[in-house]
Amino acid sequence: MTLLRRILLxxxxxxxxxxxxxxxxxxxxxxxxxxxxxxxxxxxxxxxDIARLKALYGLDKTIPEQFVIWLNGVLHGDFGTxxxxxxxxxxxxxxxxxxxxxxxxxxxxIAVILGGTLALTGTRRxxxxxxxxxxxxxxxxxxxPDFLWGLVFILLFGVLWPVFHISGRVSPALDLPFVTNFYLxxxxxxxxxxxxxxxxxxxxxxxxxxAIPLAAIISQLLKQSLxxxxxxxxxxxxxxxxxxxxxxITHEALPNAVLPTLTLIGVQFTxxxxxxxxxxxxxxxxxxxxxxIDAVINRDLPLIQGIVILFALIFTVVNxxxxxxxxxxxxxxxxx
Amino acid sequence: MADARGLVKRxxxxxxxxxxxxxxxxxxxxxxxxxxxxxxxxxxxxxxxxLPPFWEAGSDAxxxxxxxxxxRDVLSRIIYGARLALGVALIAGTLTCLIGSFLGxxxxxxxxxxxxxxxxxxxxxxxxxxxxxxxxxxAVLGTGLSSIIIAIVVIDWTRFARVIRAEAMSQGAMxxxxxxxxSGRKRFxxxxxxxxxxxxxxxxxxxxxxxxxxxxxxxxxxxxxxxxSTDQPTWGSMISEGRLSIHQAWWVLVFPLVTLFLTVxxxxxxxxxxxxxxxxxxx
Amino acid sequence: xxxxTIENLSAHVGPSPILRDVSLSVEAGEVRGLVGxxxxxxxxxxxxxxxxxxxxxxxxxGRILLDGxxxxxxxxxxxxxxxxxxxxxxxxDPLTALNPSRRVGPQITNRLVDIxxxxxxxxxxxxxxxxxxxxxxxxxxxxxAYPHELSGGMRQRILIASAFAAEPRLIIADxxxxxLDVTVQKQILKxxxxxQQRHGTALLFVTHDLGVVSKVCQSLTVLFGGLVLEDTRVxxxxxxxxxxxxxxxxxxxPKYTDPDASxxxxxxxxxxxxxxxxxxxxxMQPHV
Numbered sequence: 085m086t087l088l089r090r091i092l093l094x095x096x097x098x099x100x101x102x103x104x105x106x107x108x109x110x111x112x113x114x115x116x117x118x119x120x121x122x123x124x125x126x127x128x129x130x131x132x133d134i135a136r137l138k139a140l141y142g143l144d145k146t147i148p149e150q151f152v153i154w155l156n157g158v159l160h161g162d163f164g165t166x167x168x169x170x171x172x173x174x175x176x177x178x179x180x181x182x183x184x185x186x187x188x189x190x191x192x193x194i195a196v197i198l199g200g201t202l203a204l205t206g207t208r209r210x211x212x213x214x215x216x217x218x219x220x221x222x223x224x225x226x227x228x229p230d231f232l233w234g235l236v237f238i239l240l241f242g243v244l245w246p247v248f249h250i251s252g253r254v255s256p257a258l259d260l261p262f263v264t265n266f267y268l269x270x271x272x273x274x275x276x277x278x279x280x281x282x283x284x285x286x287x288x289x290x291x292x293x294x295a296i297p298l299a300a301i302i303s304q305l306l307k308q309s310l311x312x313x314x315x316x317x318x319x320x321x322x323x324x325x326x327x328x329x330x331x332x333i334t335h336e337a338l339p340n341a342v343l344p345t346l347t348l349i350g351v352q353f354t355x356x357x358x359x360x361x362x363x364x365x366x367x368x369x370x371x372x373x374x375x376x377i378d379a380v381i382n383r384d385l386p387l388i389q390g391i392v393i394l395f396a397l398i399f400t401v402v403n404x405x406x407x408x409x410x411x412x413x414x415x416x417x418x419x420x
Numbered sequence: 421m422a423d424a425r426g427l428v429k430r431x432x433x434x435x436x437x438x439x440x441x442x443x444x445x446x447x448x449x450x451x452x453x454x455x456x457x458x459x460x461x462x463x464x465x466x467x468x469x470x471l472p473p474f475w476e477a478g479s480d481a482x483x484x485x486x487x488x489x490x491x492r493d494v495l496s497r498i499i500y501g502a503r504l505a506l507g508v509a510l511i512a513g514t515l516t517c518l519i520g521s522f523l524g525x526x527x528x529x530x531x532x533x534x535x536x537x538x539x540x541x542x543x544x545x546x547x548x549x550x551x552x553x554x555x556x557x558x559a560v561l562g563t564g565l566s567s568i569i570i571a572i573v574v575i576d577w578t579r580f581a582r583v584i585r586a587e588a589m590s591q592g593a594m595x596x597x598x599x600x601x602x603s604g605r606k607r608f609x610x611x612x613x614x615x616x617x618x619x620x621x622x623x624x625x626x627x628x629x630x631x632x633x634x635x636x637x638x639x640x641x642x643x644x645x646x647x648x649s650t651d652q653p654t655w656g657s658m659i660s661e662g663r664l665s666i667h668q669a670w671w672v673l674v675f676p677l678v679t680l681f682l683t684v685x686x687x688x689x690x691x692x693x694x695x696x697x698x699x700x701x702x703x
Numbered sequence: 704x705x706x707x708t709i710e711n712l713s714a715h716v717g718p719s720p721i722l723r724d725v726s727l728s729v730e731a732g733e734v735r736g737l738v739g740x741x742x743x744x745x746x747x748x749x750x751x752x753x754x755x756x757x758x759x760x761x762x763x764x765g766r767i768l769l770d771g772x773x774x775x776x777x778x779x780x781x782x783x784x785x786x787x788x789x790x791x792x793x794x795x796d797p798l799t800a801l802n803p804s805r806r807v808g809p810q811i812t813n814r815l816v817d818i819x820x821x822x823x824x825x826x827x828x829x830x831x832x833x834x835x836x837x838x839x840x841x842x843x844x845x846x847x848a849y850p851h852e853l854s855g856g857m858r859q860r861i862l863i864a865s866a867f868a869a870e871p872r873l874i875i876a877d878x879x880x881x882x883l884d885v886t887v888q889k890q891i892l893k894x895x896x897x898x899q900q901r902h903g904t905a906l907l908f909v910t911h912d913l914g915v916v917s918k919v920c921q922s923l924t925v926l927f928g929g930l931v932l933e934d935t936r937v938x939x940x941x942x943x944x945x946x947x948x949x950x951x952x953x954x955x956x957p958k959y960t961d962p963d964a965s966x967x968x969x970x971x972x973x974x975x976x977x978x979x980x981x982x983x984x985x986x987m988q989p990h991v
Contacts, residue, residue: 097543104544115560211758223435227688228681229636231643235659235677243666317800318810321862324753326787326818328780339804358549362640366663376552377644380559388556396547414804 087411094407098400105396106158106389110151113385141167141386154389163393164386168379173390177372181394182265183253184364184371188357190268190287191294195356196349198295199302206303207310207333218303225300230359234293234366241289249286251368258282290367294359298352305348309341343414350406354399436693439686446683450502457496458482461653465491470669486671488661494672497653498679504654505683508565508638509631512572516634517627519573520580525619527581528588529611538581545578554637558646568641572634579633580626587619621698625691632687639680655680706731706905707873712751712765714929721747721760722929723984729873734899734906736916736937738952739926745909747929749875752907754779754786770872787818791866793876793895797858797883801850808846811865819869826868833864837894856887860894867898873905880915892919913956917941925949928981948977 138144141164142153157164163173206218242250254260254267258279262270268287271280313319314337322336361373368374372391379387449456459482469491474484485494527538554571561567591597592615600610635655642656655676662673705728714722722744729735739745750756752767754774767774770789774782794800801810811833812826821829827846834842837860850858859879866874876895880888896919899906908920916923916937923940925933925948933946944950951969 100540101543101547104540105547108544108548109556112556112560223689223692224685227632227685227692229633229684231636231640232677232681232684235663235673236681238663238666239670239673239677243670317794317796318802320755321792321794321800322802322813323755323783324786324790324792325814326783328783331817336802340802354546358551361549361551361555362643365644373549373552376549377555380552380555381644383559392548392552392556395549395552399547399549 087408090411091404091408094404098404101400102393102396106155106393107151109389109392110154111147113388114147114150141165158393163390166379166387167384168382168387173386176375176387177390177394179265180370180372180375182267182269183369184357184360184373186266186268187287187291187360187364187369187371188294188353191291191356192298192349192353194291195295195298195302198299199306202299202303203306203310204333204338206307207314207337208329210311210314215307218307222300222304225296226304228297230293230297230356231362231366233296234290234363237289237293238366248289249282250289251286253283253286253370254279255282255286286367286369290360290363290369293366294356294363298349298356301352302345302349306341306345309344310337313337313341343410346413347406347410350403350410353406354402357395357398357402433693435689439689439693442682442686443690446502446506449499450506453499453503457493457499458484459493459496461492461496461500462651463492467491470665470672472669473671473675485675486669488658488672489665489669492653494658494675497658498655498676500653501655501658501676501679504565504652505635505638505680508568508572509634509687512569512634512637513627513631515569516573516576516630517580517623520577521584521619521623521626523577524581524584525588525611525615528585529592529615530607531589531592535585538585542578542581545575548575550575551640554641555644555646558641563646568638571641572637575637576630576633579630580623583622583626584619587622588615591615591618621694625695625698628687628691628694632684632691635680635683635687705729706770707752707907708766708768709748709752710766710768712748712767713763714747714751714756715761715763716759720929720985722751722762723981725765725926725929725931727924727931727934729905729907731872731905732903733922734896734908734920736920736923737907737909737926738911738913738916738923740911740952742928743926744929745911745926746877748926749792749877749907749909752786752873753790753792753875754782784818787814788869789871790873790875791869791871793863793866793874793879795878795881797855797862800862801858803850805849806846807848807850807853807861811846811861811868814865814869829868830864833868834861836867837861837864837898839864855883856891859883859887859891863891863894863898867902867904870902871904873907874899875907875909877909878911881910895919913953925952927977930977930981930984932977932980947973 135144142150145153154164161174163177165171166173166176169176202218202222206215209215237248238250241248249255260267260279261274261276264270268280268283271277271283310333314333319332319336322332327335360371361376363369364371364373365377372394376388376391376395378384379391465487468480468483468487469489471483471487471491472479473486473494474481479486483493483495485498487493488497523538527535553575557571557574558567561570588611597610597614600614601607605613638654639656639659642654643660645657645660658676659673659680662669662676666673707729709725709727712722712725713720725744725748727735727737727748737745737748747756747760750760751762752769752774756762762775765775769785772785774785777785801807808827808830811830812821812823815821815826815829816823830846831842834845839845839857839860845853845857845861853861863879879895880891883891892915895906898904906919908916910916920937922934922936924931925946927948933940933944933949935945940949941953944953948969951967951973954967955969
């Protein structure tokens with residue numbers, strides 16, 4: 085299959101998936117009991133006011149009609165207006181997206197470094213007690229989800245030994261000179277390392293909680309495929325050329341062992357992003373997930389829709405990127 | 421090397437027994453909660469609020485693990501919380517397992533359009549952030565035990581469907597299935613009589629893991645105050661409250677957290693242990 | 704003086720011996736066959752020399768002298784350098800001996816650049832020269848190719864070229880033709896022989912095939928159960944093998960008996976005799 089056909093096929097499935105997600109969310113949330121309009125009006129407002137507001141938000145039409153109107157808007161870049169804050173959904177969502185992206189990518193980086201180090205160490209020391217210990221640590225880390233790791237870290241590093249912030253994204257006292265919401269990124273660009281340190285100190289605990297299960301998966305799978313690769317002839321041949329164990333692992337075994345791990349990281353990264361919803365809540369981190377939970381509690385239908393669609397979009401894009409990276413890294417697929 | 425493998429295997433056995441014992445203990449606690457709980461889990465006593473656990477000064481022997489900010493006994497609440505946690509694990513786990521496995525079997529064995537539809541649905545489901553989906557469903561269904569169970573089933577059926585579909589597919593390609601088909605039996609009966617027994621070990625493993633996940637989902641929903649009515653003790657709501665008074669009374673958070681941690685770990689280790697047990701290659 | 708000398712080499716996997724007091728030597732420029740059935744330990748000897756024994760194998764005694772230096776007494780880092788500079792391996796399976804994710808060129812030149820300190824240009828030139836020498840058409844293109852784009856025979860030629868790249872004084876060929884088609888086998892064998900003669904390299908040829916030995920080797924060592932049964936020149940061996948096992952092995956090899964006669968497998972009585980010999984040898988050993 086050529087690369088182009090591969091991409092087109094993936095784009096098609098992406099579109100189908102996104103429409104499916106849109107339909108499901110749209111219909112599910114319209115069954116929500118509890119009238120969002122009633123919450124917006126002062127007590128004693130008349131029937132007329134309610135009808136006017138309903139018309140304003142399009143809630144007076146049938147559900148399929150509402151869907152068509154909404155979909156038409158989305159295709160023109162209009163995701164509607166948030167009921168609680170009365171601001172455009174797109175604007176709200178985009179203002180929170182950078183925080184969630186920074187958190188997810190930080191977690192991914194931690195997971196790759198942690199998992200990769202464990203896998204390489206385990207391979208280097210295969211058959212020893214060190215490897216046995218790594219296996220047990222992996223098993224533990226995999227068994228417990230991010231939510232619980234988050235709570236454990238809050239207890240350990242927020243209370244018992246308070247070295248990290250466990251609440252918020254940045255200290256409120258800091259004056260932020262930023263024009264974008266990519267604080268972490270922009271703080272580096274502006275060489276404001278004081279703010280950068282404060283951001284990292286806030287982000288590290290939630291990111292680590294998100295990273296631990298993924299790190300364990302990476303470590304487990306990468307170590308397994310490294311160990312399988314270490315038996316292959318080209319690895320042996322490279323040893324006879326005079327290369328040491330470390331070089332053999334990183335230069336000969338790793339490039340081949342990394343491919344299956346890469347595919348897995350893709351799928352698992354979407355799980356990680358899904359995990360930000362509760363982790364952001366747990367650490368009061370001002371990202372999309374936290375906003376989403378508030379939106380559900382406040383019955384803010386347009387905002388819920390917007391956020392869910394955005395998450396679905398991120399998930400499918402991540403999958404696409406992974407698929408393409410895999411194709412680009414694998415010489416067999418690249419030329420075939 | 422042989423020694424290292426033996427060691428790992430022995431440790432795996434120990435882990436399996438520890439996990440099973442902890443879960444057994446929890447089941448007993450849940451069943452006999454009224455007999456063993458030292459206090460009424462709902463009884464408030466503002467004068468006996470934030471009593472520390474038994475080994476610290478100022479503790480009360482009637483409240484061995486201390487009391488929360490409303491003076492309720494932490495141990496009793498954990499014991500009663502086990503009822504809900506295990507109940508959700510059992511019911512939601514089983515229902516998820518039945519529905520997910522059935523759809524997976526159909527998709528994997530019948531292929532064709534049922535597979536198309538189910539796989540596409542799985543794809544769409546995978547594009548939802550699961551926690552957000554659960555919260556959304558609870559918002560729609562309203563809080564309560566049955567809502568939690570429905571939410572878990574709706575979110576997690578794909579976990580079974582995906583794995584069982586792949587297994588059923590590889591089983592379906594084997595000779596024994598082909599010969600059963602030649603004999604003219606109905607495909608549905610072949611699926612239940614030939615395929616199902618062969619994927620059953622996987623289903624059991626997934627079910628064990630799913631029970632751990634159900635406990636976590638319930639705790640997460642309690643944590644965002646969307647589980648069941650607030651006056652019923654759940655581990656999640658205890659954690660949520662404990663999180664708020666963490667600097668004044670650490671035990672309100674720590675004990676339910678440790679309980680939840682051990683329970684989730686046990687379900688998971690039990691599942692992994694069963695997987696090794698069923699898979700002679702790994703063993 | 705011989706270039707490679709192995710003295711009383713013994714190795715175990717757990718409690719069971721896999722090499723029993725093996726001694727053999729390869730003279731400079733000589734081709735020695737190392738013959739035995741599978742499991743005889745012949746590949747283990749090659750691996751011991753090149754330092755690629757599996758983790759489970761433990762060398763319990765003996766010396767391996769390469770160009771007069773005792774490999775087993777060296778620090779691992781120095782040993783790797785010496786082996787990388789003076790010895791090379793032609794592996795068994797060309798399909799798995801080239802790294803699938805790297806282009807062919809660097810896999811030939813990496814030893815020259817990383818271990819021996821050549822410049823990239825010199826190494827590149829050398830690789831092209833060698834690819835030409837092993838009759839690979841369009842060497843420039845092949846250097847840029849990935850292994851999966853080349854046939855098995857091509858890959859084995861590349862591996863041969865790569866083995867000769869640093870002008871090693873000793874090459875260990877580990878059943879280099881076993882994994883190839885019969886038609887390709889002959890060409891590869893001829894090529895190895897030609898290259899060996901042209902470069903004057905000593906060659907330790909590990910094989911189970913006496914037919915191959917008769918074509919390529921000057922001397923040979925017969926191995927069973929990790930024990931050396933016979934160590935001799937090729938001509939007397941094929942005329943009158945001195946050990947009963949060698950005779951039986953020869954009888955079991957096509958072409959060297961009457962081609963029409965049915966081949967006789969090694970008789971059980973001979974095997975039992977060898978096993979008794981091994982048992983007698985083990986009794987002589989102090990218990991480890």
